[in-house]
Amino acid sequence: MDLQIFALLTQDGITNGAVYALLALALVLVFTVTRVIWIPSGEFVAYGTLTLAGLQLGKPPGTVGLLVGMAVVASAMEVVACARRGEPERIPRQIALWAGIPIATAGLAWWLATPSLPFWAQILVTLALVTAMGPLLYRIAYQPLAEASVLVLLIVSVAVHLTLTGLGLWFFGAEGSRTPAFASGSFDLGGVNISIQSLLVVGTSVAMIAALYFFFGRTLYGKALRATALNRVGARLVGIAPNLAGSLTFALATLLCAFSGVLIGPFTTIYYDSGFLVSLKGFVGAIIGGLVSYPLAAAGALLVGLIEAFASYWASGFKEVIVFTLIIPVLLWRSLTTHQHEEEE
Amino acid sequence: MNDRKLLPKLVGALAVAAAGFALSAQADINVGVTLSATGPAASLGIPEKNTIELLPTTIGGQKINWIVLDDGSDTTKAVTNTKKLISEDKVDVIVGSTITPNSLAMIDVVAEAETPMISMAASARIVDPANPKTKWVFKTPQNDALMADAIAVHMKATGVKTMGYIGFNDAYGEGWLGEMKRSAQTAGIKIVAEEKYNRNDASVTGQVLKIVAANPDAVLIGAAGTPGATPQKELVARNYKGKIYQTHGVGNNDFLRVVGKDGNGTILPIGPMLVYEQLPDSNPLKKSAAEYIGKYEAKYGKGSRSTFGGHAWDSYMLLSVAIPEALKKANPGTKEFRAALRDALENVKELVASHGVYTMSPTEHNGLDNRARTMVKIDNGKWVLAK
Numbered sequence: 001m002d003l004q005i006f007a008l009l010t011q012d013g014i015t016n017g018a019v020y021a022l023l024a025l026a027l028v029l030v031f032t033v034t035r036v037i038w039i040p041s042g043e044f045v046a047y048g049t050l051t052l053a054g055l056q057l058g059k060p061p062g063t064v065g066l067l068v069g070m071a072v073v074a075s076a077m078e079v080v081a082c083a084r085r086g087e088p089e090r091i092p093r094q095i096a097l098w099a100g101i102p103i104a105t106a107g108l109a110w111w112l113a114t115p116s117l118p119f120w121a122q123i124l125v126t127l128a129l130v131t132a133m134g135p136l137l138y139r140i141a142y143q144p145l146a147e148a149s150v151l152v153l154l155i156v157s158v159a160v161h162l163t164l165t166g167l168g169l170w171f172f173g174a175e176g177s178r179t180p181a182f183a184s185g186s187f188d189l190g191g192v193n194i195s196i197q198s199l200l201v202v203g204t205s206v207a208m209i210a211a212l213y214f215f216f217g218r219t220l221y222g223k224a225l226r227a228t229a230l231n232r233v234g235a236r237l238v239g240i241a242p243n244l245a246g247s248l249t250f251a252l253a254t255l256l257c258a259f260s261g262v263l264i265g266p267f268t269t270i271y272y273d274s275g276f277l278v279s280l281k282g283f284v285g286a287i288i289g290g291l292v293s294y295p296l297a298a299a300g301a302l303l304v305g306l307i308e309a310f311a312s313y314w315a316s317g318f319k320e321v322i323v324f325t326l327i328i329p330v331l332l333w334r335s336l337t338t339h340q341h342e343e344e345e
Numbered sequence: 346m347n348d349r350k351l352l353p354k355l356v357g358a359l360a361v362a363a364a365g366f367a368l369s370a371q372a373d374i375n376v377g378v379t380l381s382a383t384g385p386a387a388s389l390g391i392p393e394k395n396t397i398e399l400l401p402t403t404i405g406g407q408k409i410n411w412i413v414l415d416d417g418s419d420t421t422k423a424v425t426n427t428k429k430l431i432s433e434d435k436v437d438v439i440v441g442s443t444i445t446p447n448s449l450a451m452i453d454v455v456a457e458a459e460t461p462m463i464s465m466a467a468s469a470r471i472v473d474p475a476n477p478k479t480k481w482v483f484k485t486p487q488n489d490a491l492m493a494d495a496i497a498v499h500m501k502a503t504g505v506k507t508m509g510y511i512g513f514n515d516a517y518g519e520g521w522l523g524e525m526k527r528s529a530q531t532a533g534i535k536i537v538a539e540e541k542y543n544r545n546d547a548s549v550t551g552q553v554l555k556i557v558a559a560n561p562d563a564v565l566i567g568a569a570g571t572p573g574a575t576p577q578k579e580l581v582a583r584n585y586k587g588k589i590y591q592t593h594g595v596g597n598n599d600f601l602r603v604v605g606k607d608g609n610g611t612i613l614p615i616g617p618m619l620v621y622e623q624l625p626d627s628n629p630l631k632k633s634a635a636e637y638i639g640k641y642e643a644k645y646g647k648g649s650r651s652t653f654g655g656h657a658w659d660s661y662m663l664l665s666v667a668i669p670e671a672l673k674k675a676n677p678g679t680k681e682f683r684a685a686l687r688d689a690l691e692n693v694k695e696l697v698a699s700h701g702v703y704t705m706s707p708t709e710h711n712g713l714d715n716r717a718r719t720m721v722k723i724d725n726g727k728w729v730l731a732k
Contacts, residue, residue: 005554012550019547166383174387175599176571178578268547269575269603273385277545312551317514317541319551 007192009309015198015267017305018205022260023282024289024297025212026253031291032216032229033249035150036142039157041282042275043164044254047130048261049270050168053177055122058115062171063129067106070136075099077140098139102132119180127258134254135247142250143243147232161276168272176274179265201263208256209298216294225249277320281308284327290334300330373408374437374668374677377430379451380465380657381443384418385544388570388599390443392641392654393465397440399640400661405669407677416442423447424454431458437677438686440660441465443653445516448484456481459680461687463663465656467594468520472710483690483710485659487616487700487717489524492593495614495718496565497528499731505563505588509538509556511549511576512567521567521592537561544572553579562587569594574604581607588612593718596652601726608723612731616652616700617719623730629697630716633662637699655699662698663690 023041030038047063054061075098082090109125117125141160145152186195216222228235228245236242257279264270264278281304288300304323311322378397381390394413402409412434416423423442430436431454439455439462442448448464448471455462456478464471464484471484500508510525512518518541529536538559540552553576556564564587566576573595580589591613601608617624621634637658638650670689675681693712696703701717720731 005558008554009551012548016547169383169387174391175597176603178574178603178605264547268549269571271545271571274545277543278547281547309548309551312542312546312549313555314551316552316555319541319546320543 004192005313009313010306011192011194011198013306013309014302015201015305016264016308017302018202019260019264020278020282020285020301020304021205021298022208022256022263023279024285024301025209025294026256026260027279027282027286028289028291028294028297029212029256030249030253031286033225034138034142034146034153034246035229036153037150037157037291038253039154039276039279040137040161040164041253041257042277042279043161043168044130044133044257044275045261045264045278046168046172046270046272046275047133048126048258049179049265049274050172050177050261050272051129051258052122052126052179052262052265053270054172055113055117055125056179058113058117060110060113061126061129062173063133064106064109064113066167066171067102067129067132067136070133070140071099071102071106074102074136074139077144098136102136105129105132119182123262126262127255130258130261131251131255134250134252137254138246138250143246146242146246165273165276172272174272176269176271177265178269179262181266197266204259204263205298208259209294213294281305281323284324284330287327287334288330373410374404375410375412375434376664377427377434377436377439377441378411378413379416379423379426379430379439379441379447380413381418381423381447382415384416386418386444386569388597389653390415390418392597392649392651393443393657395645396637396641396654396657396661399644400658404665405672407668407672409668412436416447418444418447420446420450424450427451427454427462431455431460435678436460437683438463438664440657445471445520448482452476452478452482460683461690463660463690465653465660468516469711474708474710479710481687483663483705483712485656485663485698485700485703485711487593487713488711489520489592490528491713491715491718492614493521493524493528494531495720496525496590496592496612497532497534499612499614499720500529500534500563500588500590501532503588505534507535507537507559507561507563509540509559509561509564510536510567511538511540511542511552511556511564513569513572514541514543517569517594518567521565525565525567542576544568546575549576549579552576553583553585556580557583557585560587563590564588565590565592567592567594570597571595571599571603573600574608577604577611578607593652596728597650598648601723601728604723605726609725611723612720614718615721615728616655616717618655618699619650619652620719620721620728620730630699630701633697634699652700659698659700659703662696663693663703666693666696 026041027038030036051061051063075095078094078098079091105128109129112125141156181197182200183196186193224240225245228240228242232242284304285301286297289297308323311319380393382394397411397413414426416426443465445466445468448466462482467486467489469488472479472482510522512521538556542549542552566573573591589611591611593615596615596619617630618634621631624631642649667686667689671682671685674685691705693703693705701713703712705712721728722731
């Protein structure tokens with residue numbers, strides 16, 4: 001191994017690590033606010049890439065149909081909930097909120113999906129389409145069980161993951177897609193070739209991490225979200241609506257996932273079921289951060305990316321084994337160094 | 346209406362229904378199909394399923410019931426499907442599954458039930474003549490060995506001395522590596538790098554850097570479907586200047602779409618059906634492939650052809666000549682019919698189907714020869730017959 005190869009592998013590792021970091025952040029975000037271990041995050045990565053690839057072909061992507069379907073289910077659930085509570089006067093407003101906004105988004109995407117749409121607009125449409133699914137997913141799958149234990153929520157996540165993978169096959173087909181790079185070209189830095197695309201990926205990730213860190217640490221609203229995570233009843237008593245917090249968290253998290261999908265698309269071919277492995281690597285990063293710390297989770301994800309890059313050079317057959325074995329010493333270290341606070345059930 | 350009157354009527358209706366069912370069961374031939382229309386092999390299984398939908402519902406004047414089940418690319422599910430088809434649907438023959446691990450696992454079940462099976466998976470081990478159980482098993486796709494030989498011959502003819510290999514970290518990639526090692530040795534070509542990757546890997550930079558560092562004259566990518574494009578694009582991005590070979594696993598237009606301009610100049614062995622328009626008129630496959638692809642593209646759109654669907658079509662072609670023979674000896678739904686069908690399949694001679702010409706024998710249950718392969722080149726997003 002010479003310096004050139006070392007530099008290329010490091011660059012590859014950091015680029016992938018930056019994408020995993022976004023996923024790790026989404027996982028930490030969802031877990032801290034809703035206590036959901038969000039296994040289906042990877043599906044939204046795949047949806048992000050495949051939606052963008054569909055728009056590239058100038059056709060309305062499969063996500064449009066999926067979004068409309070989810071909106072119909074969510075608004076039906078909302079109507080039933082209003083009727084049960086004896087508040088029929090709220091029904092029109094709820095329909096407008098749960099069906100109107102997503103279907104309007106889907107309609108806009110349908111109308112915009114022509115070959116002449118510029119690339120940046122395609123990315124915006126992709127992000128809008130996928131992000132709109134987040135709150136709907138929360139409403140359909142998690143909100144009715146929001147008070148349940150972490151274990152129940154985990155099992156729901158597994159079910160949601162399998163359902164979304166199946167829907168992905170239905171809406172996008174079995175074949176994979178790639179998307180074009182944001183920027184071609186590269187420059188030399190001390191004899192090492194650095195591609196602009198990699199820099200963009202890393203830069204965006206760092207910006208996102210900083211924004212989240214600021215949001216949760218310094219703003220009232222971020223603190224409110226954290227309070228909801230700690231004690232739903234208490235948060236409600238001081239005037240925080242837990243369902244709103246959940247919906248917003250899921251919107252933010254799906255946005256992060258869709259963004260990872262857009263970033264990873266130019267590097268590799270993404271299939272309807274590719275997301276799971278990507279999200280597992282983000283999960284290893286999130287575990288290193290103890291599922292609470294954003295900077296530690298991001299650092300962990302970066303480490304996963306680097307180990308993966310070097311493992312694929314030295315022992316490509318055992319790459320996944322090496323990456324996932326990493327979680328064992330981390331878990332040992334965490335269980336020895338942190339004092340466990342038993343969650344009250 | 347009182348209960349005493351109702352009961353005899355019900356019994357009568359049931360008896361009529363049962364008699365009707367028994368009659369129709371005796372008259373029809375049931376073909377059980379298990380294929381991988383979902384899961385990792387979905388891009389192979391879906392064209393096969395589409396092809397089954399095109400098939401006629403009578404052969405030799407007998408009604409055929411195609412009973413299609415999905416095994417989700419899962420070995421256990423494939424075995425369960427096979428058992429269900431045999432015990433509940435009383436099928437006379439099994440077609441499937443799409444992939445090698447599933448097909449290997451199904452052999453024990455069909456051998457025990459003495460039901461013939463036609464696999465649509467690639468590995469030669471499925472019909473290994475050394476195993477007494479494979480007496481009941483046939484398969485339509487070309488053996489990997491046949492294709493690996495074609496690559497080695499092409500490499501030798503174009504002056505390749507060293508090659509690198511990057512393939513799937515699974516049965517497909519391992520199988521190809523094994524066959525390629527054997528063929529390369531025969532041709533005097535040295536394998537200087539062996540790398541593995543997964544279909545869902547975010548990056549193959551590490552593996553490709555290692556291959557480029559070894560600097561072989563040619564690289565073979567052992568992958569099926571669009572994932573084959575990932576190492577190819579990386580090789581091009583790393584300025585690899587040698588030849589790039591792919592396997593026949595990438596033979597569909599989705600691969601061309603994903604690999605884009607980085608695919609230019611890639612060479613692979615494939616069933617001639619993919620480029621049937623470019624075959625000389627003297628080639629018998631031109632007409633038979635045109636018949637199948639014409640039907641397929643009429644229903645699923647122009648350019649939708651895939652070589653995998655051809656394997657399902659060829660299973661039907663085998664049955665279309667074997668079933669009339671078996672009908673002369675026994676009635677469908679009986680043990681004797683299944684045995685007669687097996688014998689008839691083994692006696693198929695010079696059957697011109699979509700992928701090649703089948704000639705079966707007791708030691709040869711694949712039956713394809715050199716006519717079932719041709720070298721093609723990717724040229725500006727098109728498959729072109731190579732010289």
